[in-house]
Amino acid sequence: MTPSFDDFVAAQVTPLLRYATVLTCDPHLAQDVVQEVLLRAQQKWDRIGSVDLPNAYVKRMVTNEYLSWRRRRAAKDVALCMTTLESVTPPVGDKTHHYDEREAMLQRIAKLPRKQRAAVVLRYYENYEDSEIAQMLGCAEGTVRSHISRALATLRLDHTPEPAGVGLRIGEGLS
């Protein structure tokens, strides 16, 4: 039985927003991307609703929308801005000493080229295999490995752990 579009949205909007937030590093952009995708999905729901995994299909639409969105807005960097993040969803208190390292890592992830970032998110957030990432990004598995390898090299290069409590302040050094 094909689920209705409204039922699909009610069940999937939060997971889609969560994925888009991680992918875009920008909650506002995540909202825009998910809105656009759901609007298009609704127009084609007869077809999308009848595929085996509508949520996987729509997630791929979100990925493509993000990649093309970035291309459309190439002149303007939309990478992570912590003040934007904080204004939308204030962070939950975290007293662990990893806090600053994680925030600094987030900033570095946000500066990765879009396909590298998408590959990193799919590998380390979605736990996808290379073949699944390749399918999602529409490229060869070798290209996926290259994206991830380069991203890790960048992230590792910049990764110099700091003593607890001496990390970057939120919003510093961000575009």
Add this chain to the structure above:
Amino acid sequence: MNDTEQLIKEALGRLAERTPHPGPTLNALRRKRKRQRNNIFLIATAGMAAVVTLIFAGVIASDRYTPPNANDAAAALVQDNGKSVAFKYAPHWLPSGFVESLRATNVSPTRVWGPAGATPYSNPSLVIRALGGMPDTHGWESANVRGLEAWVQVRGDAATVVWKAQDVLEVTMSGASDAREVALRVAESVRADAKITHEPPFKLEGRYAELVRGTAPDRWHSSLGRNSISVQVATDRPELPAPNEALTVRGKQGVRNGNTVAVQDGGLWISATSSAWSDELIELVNKVEIAGGPDTGWIGKGL
């Protein structure tokens, strides 16, 4: 997995915690769909009007031309993470017939009301949230709530009021022509109430369900996000179109359907779904701890 990779996972998990609330997205989607429907209607109507005009202009009717009735043409175009979460505040006035349909605790404590039986956030709806800080109110209209400075933003048939009581509170009324007045009246009625607490219906690895929605105390659905996996407990069976594969989960016969695993246990359906299948889904369902006597009495209740 090395330290860098572990740190990447933790950083992305942290980012996921900042997922915006779905309310604004659903409202915007609803507005766009409505506009789209209106556009289609207007195009169809304009097309009909054009055909009618052509007919009467003589392309088809030629020598049998009679002037169109101006009133008819016009008429055609004019149609139209805690076990017990303290919400701390409660409204003492709601629009007539409104009942509570959703409570969320993942980002900001949120409560949603609407007509009985309606899907949460469908128009008309009323949302009250306690925010972690004051949002950017640049360009908002200045107002007053119980003698406190407040700000109002009206967007179409929706209005949001924000003010700072002991916490920053936000009231949003959507889908009403008098949304501004309703939102302000609800805001005026909000009082501190330490008794308004919420006990999520299940927990998983120390975290409690972050969202519960429903239409009656015995018809509800709750969920918790864990990275890209969504774990759900509900009174109704989840959508599991055939074919399903039988498997054992929680010591009972459950089903696997694509990347979803589900089992009925104690009258409730427990399920986990993700974008890719992994045995972790079964492990998570096994680990779900159901609260004894779930606190769902608020669902479908008004004031």
